[in-house]
Amino acid sequence: MGFVGYNVNRYTPRQMMVVPAVILLLSLALLGFNMASFGMPVRPGIDFSGGTAVTLFTPDSAEQIRASFSAYPLLSVGEGVNNGKYLKFGPMDDASLQALATDIGGRYPDAKIDQIGASFGETLQQQALIALIISFVGMTIVVFIAFRSFVPAGAVVLSAFADIAMTAAGMSLVGIELSLATVAGLLMLIGYSVDSDILLTMRVLKRQGKLEEKLAGAFRTGIIMTTTTIVAVAAMWVVALVGQITVVWEIATVLLIGLFVDMMNTWLTNAGIIKWYVQKRGGK
Amino acid sequence: MSMEKIKTIVSHWQVALMLILVVLAAIAIAPRFEDGKFTTNLQYGLDLQEGTWLQMEFKAVVAGFETDKDPGDFAKAIQNQTDAEVYVLDKNKIEIRKYIPREDLETVFNTAGGRLTSYEQGVSKQTAEDVKRILENKLNALGTKDARVNPLVGLSGVSHYIRVELAGVSMAQAKEIVGRQGKFEIRIHTTGNETENVLYGDSITTVGVPSHDSPGSPVWGVSFTLNQDGAEKLQKAAIRTGAVSKPDAHYLDMLLDGKVVYSAPLSPDLAAKLAQEPIRQLYASTGTGDAGLRDAKNLEIHLRAGALPVDVVVAGSGFVPAELSDYFKLMCVVAFIAAAIAVGIVIFLRYREPAIVLPMMATNLTEIVILLGIATFIQQLDLASIAALIAVLGTGVDQLVIITDEILHEGKVPSPTLYTKRLSRALGIILVSAATVIIAMVPLALMDLSSLRGFAIITMIGVIIGVAVTRPAYGEIIKEILSK
Numbered sequence: 001m002g003f004v005g006y007n008v009n010r011y012t013p014r015q016m017m018v019v020p021a022v023i024l025l026l027s028l029a030l031l032g033f034n035m036a037s038f039g040m041p042v043r044p045g046i047d048f049s050g051g052t053a054v055t056l057f058t059p060d061s062a063e064q065i066r067a068s069f070s071a072y073p074l075l076s077v078g079e080g081v082n083n084g085k086y087l088k089f090g091p092m093d094d095a096s097l098q099a100l101a102t103d104i105g106g107r108y109p110d111a112k113i114d115q116i117g118a119s120f121g122e123t124l125q126q127q128a129l130i131a132l133i134i135s136f137v138g139m140t141i142v143v144f145i146a147f148r149s150f151v152p153a154g155a156v157v158l159s160a161f162a163d164i165a166m167t168a169a170g171m172s173l174v175g176i177e178l179s180l181a182t183v184a185g186l187l188m189l190i191g192y193s194v195d196s197d198i199l200l201t202m203r204v205l206k207r208q209g210k211l212e213e214k215l216a217g218a219f220r221t222g223i224i225m226t227t228t229t230i231v232a233v234a235a236m237w238v239v240a241l242v243g244q245i246t247v248v249w250e251i252a253t254v255l256l257i258g259l260f261v262d263m264m265n266t267w268l269t270n271a272g273i274i275k276w277y278v279q280k281r282g283g284k
Numbered sequence: 285m286s287m288e289k290i291k292t293i294v295s296h297w298q299v300a301l302m303l304i305l306v307v308l309a310a311i312a313i314a315p316r317f318e319d320g321k322f323t324t325n326l327q328y329g330l331d332l333q334e335g336t337w338l339q340m341e342f343k344a345v346v347a348g349f350e351t352d353k354d355p356g357d358f359a360k361a362i363q364n365q366t367d368a369e370v371y372v373l374d375k376n377k378i379e380i381r382k383y384i385p386r387e388d389l390e391t392v393f394n395t396a397g398g399r400l401t402s403y404e405q406g407v408s409k410q411t412a413e414d415v416k417r418i419l420e421n422k423l424n425a426l427g428t429k430d431a432r433v434n435p436l437v438g439l440s441g442v443s444h445y446i447r448v449e450l451a452g453v454s455m456a457q458a459k460e461i462v463g464r465q466g467k468f469e470i471r472i473h474t475t476g477n478e479t480e481n482v483l484y485g486d487s488i489t490t491v492g493v494p495s496h497d498s499p500g501s502p503v504w505g506v507s508f509t510l511n512q513d514g515a516e517k518l519q520k521a522a523i524r525t526g527a528v529s530k531p532d533a534h535y536l537d538m539l540l541d542g543k544v545v546y547s548a549p550l551s552p553d554l555a556a557k558l559a560q561e562p563i564r565q566l567y568a569s570t571g572t573g574d575a576g577l578r579d580a581k582n583l584e585i586h587l588r589a590g591a592l593p594v595d596v597v598v599a600g601s602g603f604v605p606a607e608l609s610d611y612f613k614l615m616c617v618v619a620f621i622a623a624a625i626a627v628g629i630v631i632f633l634r635y636r637e638p639a640i641v642l643p644m645m646a647t648n649l650t651e652i653v654i655l656l657g658i659a660t661f662i663q664q665l666d667l668a669s670i671a672a673l674i675a676v677l678g679t680g681v682d683q684l685v686i687i688t689d690e691i692l693h694e695g696k697v698p699s700p701t702l703y704t705k706r707l708s709r710a711l712g713i714i715l716v717s718a719a720t721v722i723i724a725m726v727p728l729a730l731m732d733l734s735s736l737r738g739f740a741i742i743t744m745i746g747v748i749i750g751v752a753v754t755r756p757a758y759g760e761i762i763k764e765i766l767s768k
Binding site: 055057094101102105109110111112113114115116117119120123127130131134135136138139141142143146180181183184187188190191192194195198199202206217220221224225226227228229230231232233234235236238239240243245247248251252255 | 739740
């Protein structure tokens with residue numbers, strides 16, 4: 001628990017917010033750059049761009065696999081422990097697809113195959129975007145109803161937004177593609193990120209006592225909360241990595257990045273704003 | 285802990301409710317050994333069970349229109365131009381059972397004397413349900429034991445995709461089953477129980493939806509048309525056997541794959557007409573009331589010989605082999621146990637007090653058991669929902685931490701009034717965060733992103749159980765345990 005050494009009361013609101021603000025700008029720049037190159041803020045995986053994913057266990061090397069499937073648009077061969085391989089193919093027509101399925105069935109009868117057509121992928125893309133927007137707007141409404149006060153509610157919404165933007169940028173840095181699973185992870189973050197923000201805001205605004213004490217108390221509780229979630233997700237991450245469960249591993253990675261980013265956004269961005277807000281109101 | 289204490293704890297209704305639910309959940313899950321293998325009532329989705337999924341796209345369009353004409357006439361005009369089956373859904377929407385790009389359809393609408401106001405690929409919910417019924421009939425007939433067919437209906441009520449999940453079936457088999465058509469035949473009774481062939485299913489050109497034989501009549505039935513060749517065959521057979529003069533002695537049988545699915549005589553009216561000329565437009569009546577309608581629906585399916593009323597193409601598909609699904613299942617259990625242990629360790633490091641850590645973990649696991657119990661009824665578990673389950677484990681503990689810290693302000697258990705105030709404040713924080721999680725998950729639960737629905741539903745149920753049952757119960761337990 002390395003963050004425990006951090007003293008939430010040591011810095012001024014301005015100092016607290018500088019770091020996250022810079023990171024947020026960099027993240028948005030990266031997402032914008034991706035948008036220009038792929039048409040999406042994070043490189044889309046086969047769920048959205050169409051294609052075929054194959055999970056199999058074989059001692060064959062990546063080169064051997066590449067050679068075996070040279071007739072098909074093989075994009076990448078991911079290798080895990082336990083001889084796990086994760087093959088990605090680009091979009092192809094029905095006949096090649098059928099041939100590929102037969103081919104894989106013949107060579108590796110225990111392979112898991114998932115295929116998404118290009119137009120289906122496009123529908124999924126639109127739907128995922130709509131889901132993300134509705135979730136975010138819904139969260140904003142709930143937060144505003146709960147606090148009925150502009151600055152505190154705005155701070156919570158801003159840090160949730162920063163969480164998502166920074167996590168998406170983080171995904172892009174570690175090379176995780178946008179898929180149905182990772183969109184689910186991002187949506188989950190909307191829920192997670194407000195957890196500690198709400199605790200912080202409620203404690204500071206609705207409790208009696210000194211601002212410093214309330215901040216410190218909220219920090220103590222909040223950090224343990226995020227830590228428990230992080231260890232649960234980290235355990236899932238390790239098992240999924242070793243066990244080659246791509247879907248779970250992707251969700252876990254997104255959640256892990258998001259939770260660390262959320263620690264920063266809660267205890268720097270949101271805490272900074274709320275501190276500034278209370279001090280400005282002549283807070284005690 | 286003394287018996288006395290346990291009694292006091294259980295006497296709180298929140299705790300009692302939680303215990304009752306966990307027992308019910310355990311009964312619902314019903315873990316047991318059958319034939320030496322461990323089984324439960326949990327339903328597994330395709331990642332965790334061998335099988336194939338096919339997501340199929342409807343090659344049809346639901347379009348909105350504006351016209352000064354009668355909607356029925358307008359639909360006829362569209363039908364003639366496009367050579368597709370066209371149905372009026374309501375006074376400004378029609379379903380065209382053929383894929384026509386938007387630009388082309390606009391032209392068609394203009395020519396027919398109307399205007400296109402909306403365009404969406406897919407079919408009406410009603411048609412999607414028909415397709416579902418036809419597919420289910422086919423799958424049942426083939427004895428596929430675990431098949432799920434779900435049309436994905438969007439927010440506008442139009443279904444663009446239908447998803448079929450077949451447990452224990454390979455992808456090639458699945459595609460064959462879905463695409464396979466039955467053999468349809470009409471035979472006529474000659475003498476006694478002897479019958480002879482009149483025509484096969486290839487003579488049937490169109491099949492209508494169940495309708496009344498004439499407006500206002502209580503009788504249900506299905507209309508269908510024959511091609512010229514079929515109509516002539518029917519006329520010849522009717523004249524040769526004498527059915528035109530004595531219809532009741534020469535019933536017509538309809539057979540699907542050799543099984544009689546419908547049997548009736550020619551109506552006197554039709555018999556008289558057939559004596560004169562071949563008839564292409566026919567109507568098979570099935571009776572009155574709900575039974576008549578039900579039979580008409582089945583007859584429609586049989587007339588189509590298992591062919592779908594709308595063309596579909598495979599938009600996405602997947603296959604999970606048995607070996608891999610068993611392995612995934614095992615890994616999920618390992619991941620879950622690892623997560624639970626990791627959470628337990630962190631909680632212990634934070635509080636270093638078994639009297640807090642044990643009830644916390646117990647409450648948390650109880651929540652998971654109740655969640656799984658509910659899931660046996662409504663949700664199959666797949667990899668994404670297992671990820672949600674582990675995430676629920678994480679958030680669940682989070683919120684128990686909030687309660688503990690709120691109540692144990694400065695490490696002491698407060699007086700009852702202060703306790704109630706603090707507990708309700710903690711529950712207030714939890715309620716707001718629960719509301720945001722639920723709101724964030726609603727779109728996923730409602731939308732077509734089929735494989736994520738499980739993730740969203742498990743998360744939402746988990747949060748609801750937490751807020752409604754386990755967290756209030758934990759509040760009571762921790763109070764009783766810590767107050768001396």
